Amino acid sequence: MASALTPQGSVRQRNVPGSAKNNKDGAASDVEIDRVIVKKPSKSKLVAKPAAKPAAKASERDYQIVGFFITAAAFLTRFWGISHPNEVVFDEVHFGKFASYYLQRTYFFDVHPPLGKLLFAFMGWLVGYDGHFHFDNIGDNYIDNKVPYVAFRSLPAILGALTVSVVYLIMWESGYSLPACIIAAGLVLLDNAHIGQTRLILLDATLVFAMACSLLFYIKFYKLRHEPFSRKWWKWLILTGFALSCDMSVKYVGLFAFVAIGSAVIIDLWDLLDIKRPGGALSLPDFGKHFAARAFGLIILPFLFYLFWFQVHFAILTRSGPGDDFMTPEFQETLSDNLMLSNAVTVNYYDSITLRHKETKTYLHSHADRYPLRYDDGRVSSQGQQVTGYPFNDTNNYWQILPVVDDQKMGHAVKNNELVRLRHLVTDTILLSHDVASPYYPTNQEFTTCSITDAYGDRAADTLFEIRIENGKPGQEFKSISSHFKLIHNPSKVAMWTHTTPLPEWGHKQQEINGNKQLAPSSNVWFVEDLPSVPADDKRREKEERKVKTLPFLVKWFELQRSMFWHNNQLTSSHPYASHPYQWPFLLRGVSFWTQNDTRQQIYFVGNPIGWWLTSSVLAIYAGIILADQFSLRRGIDALDHRSRSRLYNSTGFFFLAWATHYLPFFVMGRQLFLHHYLPAHLASALVTGAIVEFIFSVDSGDSEAVTKKPAADKRHVTARERFAGQSMVGAWVAVLVIFAILGAGWYFFLPLTYGYPGLTVEQVVRRKWLGYDLHFAK
Template sequence: MSQVGSARKRKDASIPVKAKDASSTGIAAPRDAELDAIVKANTGKKSVEWNYRFALIIITVLAFITRFWGISHPNEVVFDEVHFGKFASYYLERTYFFDVHPPFGKLLFALMGWFVGYDGHFHFDNIGDSYINNKVPYVAFRAMPALLGALTVPVVFDIMWESGYTLPACILSACLVLFDNAHIGQTRLILLDATLVFAMACSLLCYIKFYKLRHAPFGRKWWKWLLLTGFALSCVISTKYVGLFAFITIGSAVAIDLWGLLDINRRQGALSLPEFGKHFMARAFALIIVPFFFYLFWFQVHFALLYRSGPGDDFMSPEFQETLSDNVMLANAVTIDYYDNIQIRHKETGGYLHSHPDRYPLRYEDGRVSSQGQQVTGYPYSDANNHWQIIPLVDDEVLGHHVKNNELVRLRHVVTNTILLSHDVASPYYPTNQEFTTVSLEDALGDRFNDTLFEIRIENGKPGQEFKSLSGQFKLIHNPSKVAMWTHSTPLPDWAYKQQEINGNKNLAQSSNIWFVDEIPSIPANSERLIKKERKPKSMPFLKKWFELQRAMFFHNNALTSSHPYASEPYMWPFLFRGVSFWTQNDTRQQIYFLGNPLGWWIASSLLAVYVGIVAADQLSLRRGVDALDKRTRSRLYNSTGFFFLAWAMHYLPFYLMGRQLFLHHYLPAHLASALVTGALLEFIFNVDPDLDDSPSAKLGKKGVPKKHLPAREKLANQDLLSCWAAVGAIIAIIIGGWYFFLPLTYGYPGLTVPQVNARKWMAYDLHFAK
């Protein structure tokens, strides 16, 4: 099989023609001396491939039609629009919010809202809330992902074109995305994945264009495509953190490329170490430093826009909250004095520090013995048993004095008149953690005195800093044993009324050790401490704010481990075992069910396995001295198609290592890569010669011999091309059939009857209205 260059041959005097051959894409495609001779012999000759351009126009028009058709339906909140529509509104209101995803994709929605004059008054609180009644320009919001989703299709076509594949291969790859119900469904709603997938596809395209210029390094266009690759990568990871997989894909290709440049036996001539250093630094600058600064830039915009206090305050430290105007916590913060009665609340679970006269049982369910002391638990509601008096170590001359950071205190339970204590007895649920209980005043002043001492350690507090309610988030550290008071959401048994367990955590750094004083019931209403003073927002260095937000984002993203009715495992995705219910309407029996085109997904997944099989068979053959492929074909198979396969693997396999909730939409970037592999492999399977066009190189055979001397080869190649076209036509017909069959579930109309719904439950999809 000969695969001598059908790549885009555009005239460009600044780039040697030999840099633009079909084999120059992929990870590190080695050059063929014969190919160089052919391309050099045809320098300056033009071949405008109007068939490619015409196909690209048709596919782009169809992409816009499929993404924008009926985009106003339904005219109410759908699935995760409750999140990303809400975030756009918060941007427009300048109200601080918290989300586990970076800001770039959400900023695009806010930009669209700003363009149409929307003020952000609607907060997308519930699925099913009417857009019409609330006067929300939802079509404009949905138009942003629809635009990016539509542009993704021609980008896929362009990737194949720039990689030198024949027109059938380009059309097939593009159609696998064009007529895929999952890509369509995800890009017609106010969701982030359209931005993610588009930026990922652009990063592949830009890198291929850059790599094709590798024989003209450090030129204007070389720098342009290298920097655009970096910018596209920054957009991917600035939308979702799974964009890191695009960095790994491009980074792997760059590493292999650099390894080749380091070879002293390169056919193009060895590079000196200073020259190699220039190549390395250029790539590091464009693909690491530039993307990182763009990534920081979007967070700078994020902080600049969100300067008002909002629902995201609770996720941030008091120091961060002081930079926000109208922060309720800081505005209502009151300095705490010794002998104040206070209510202490856990930041993460919201439970109050609580005690009651009941005792721990003699033995727990696992046979361990308790202290049988008074129970200390976490209680979710305000109650008199939540009141604790903060008392000093020495009673003299402290009345009216403020409690300060790092001071040792004792806590008296007001109702039972006992003192909080922790000791070396295992807690009910955590044998490694200490039990919390209370003891009488007499015991607290005797042998148990040290066990009742606790340190107030304010988070990020300064020495001598005053302890305040609400804003003074702190850890209560047991002084003798150095454990932190901690609780969790798992309820205790009936003997503790299913309240929360309180125990001593040896891991002091754990963020879930943080508490705050919710209320000071003992302060008289006319106290000067309750007089609110005018407060101006404070400043905080950008990097400090960024680091704090990064920590919170990663922590809460990793904490998304709870079960979800529509969550799915990675092994299900290539086979499309299940989807996600986005929206239903009982009266009309309409529903939006997020699902890919099963026929397209199964074809693409099958050819991924075929690719692995072909590579394995080739390697086995080579070990036995059988070389069934010519050098050019093997280069394309391993490098160009291999690059696409690498993109699929890097966007799919890492999900097996994740413990968080996963859904079908996480597979969309990998599915796009599988579409590229499918088109490339089809050309390989049908042994298509990409030289069957009107370009000058098509007039030469495999060895540079005029084709008029090779009529048999030309005839066979034409037959291969016709077979390929026939296969592509059949596959596209199948794909369109699957797209059309599942179209009512993607667009949300028309409503389906019970038999029609059941006919679409191919893999036992959990569709609504099946009865």
């Protein structure tokens, strides 16, 4: 069996019938896939000679010509009608908006790393766009708002077209025949999903292009394994790391490419430790050099590139903007024109305040109504006064902040970690929490209020709360707007918390407030929005000229990473066009991007069903071939020649690994998932398909030893092997024609849904509702 899984490399056969074996002279049994074993008649020693080329093998010029036409076709399919529609489509509302924010240097927040959005901003800068349009709504007209949207869309279109070329080059560099290269590239070229994602202002074209480049560069690096530490070896190693970094710097799912290539690298390193490897065993110091070089090129450098894009991100976004609320006050102090910090007012004891939850923006609220005696699940409440979250500003949101001991701190500022009481002004009661289960969370404490007499009598301890400012320093003043804090119940050490599930009718469908035993989550954070008791002309409201502060880059980076990961994990709500991973390979549903009622035009994101079903079937075929080969070998039957098995396990196995690592991890994700998440895996499945077509037709493979045994001078007769090679090549070209014909038919049939024109009649829409696609205008 193969001891390494690599893009193209050596397969070592040990104790397998038909494989080369070590002889008594100790000759190595390992051979490379582009060489064959030939026995010299006069000796028992094994000698490696170049394999004879099959008669029908294409020349390098043939590959170049075909590659040119495939690239031209890719640009044509991506750019054709790219100006339609001239309206904001689907997630262009996000990524177009972010490009505008970059050009206006206005701070924003997004769950994805910055590289893809920076490229859009760079494209806008090249054409002189000033970022005045903010892509607020799907359907907003670009022409009316003077937005160079075609330039923006051209970026993913260029990268999408080049992705087809990279797929072709991957197959070529891996040594596959011309038919195999054409089929793999054609599956991406004529795929409606890849085309649809590359004609709009979206990130996936950049992601898929970077992923494809990482595979290509690693293959070119691996092919130089016999020239370690040469200039070219280092070049392709570093380029592989750079492509991997770009992949992850667009979206975090780009990390899957690290897993794919990292797995191949680990197997390769394990292979280098083999004392029986061709060329002799590496010494441990030499192995250490190989390990260090790969760690530097594929881990350290990519991480530095990744940090670089964030440095660019911070360097550009220097002005306060809509992303401020996601960051701490300390971070916001590094932004100019920050209204939150400039409007901050020191909170003194006996001030009336309004408290607002940072995430849900709801106010801390109370009213005279009480909790019911029993909840729906039969649990008994305290029947105390309701404390809820209310989304609108109201006098029932007013609370007075009191010291623990009256009359000792009049006019004094409230400070971090001090104990306070909160008095509800309208009902003249004191906020309280106690060991009674909340309405929705039996494990969380109920929040209610009690009378002032009880608050300073028997219930005194239950009314004490600690002001704990996020990242606050001892003695730091508590301020409105800028001091994000957690209100910790002193006796029980629970944090005041709320969530968006509304209470029943008895709670007026307002938000539940309860005590969370987990203090760490950022969902416990609140802030003081206003001080109604402080007059507008009070000295505390005077705005002093504020200097922009600085924070170390890594401090800002760590804070942003925490916020990005947290909000990414919160994308768990349902979406009408979300789909599950098991639906993707079979293309069971798509996503509606855009519709126009007057013309009955629509853009519906869906792949080419013929191509997706073909690649999914081939993946199953590949797994079946591997299992059959393993079973045969266990029974002493060797049905494959050395070169075929090498390709099957090494090169095709690498493509299959890339598919698995880009697909299977989605099954354990809890966030929203959509069909576009499968595009990198689909590209890898196209590579597997091209390789399996070559395997089936045995193009440029087979019993190469038989070829080398043919006398070189005998050119009068065509051997059976040459006739077989010619027939295989003909069969492969027939497969190319058949596959391209059905791919082209599928692409053309779904073209109106991909390009958004022409509009379709009801009958035409219904004909395209394969597998229940939820298309518009079907009736």
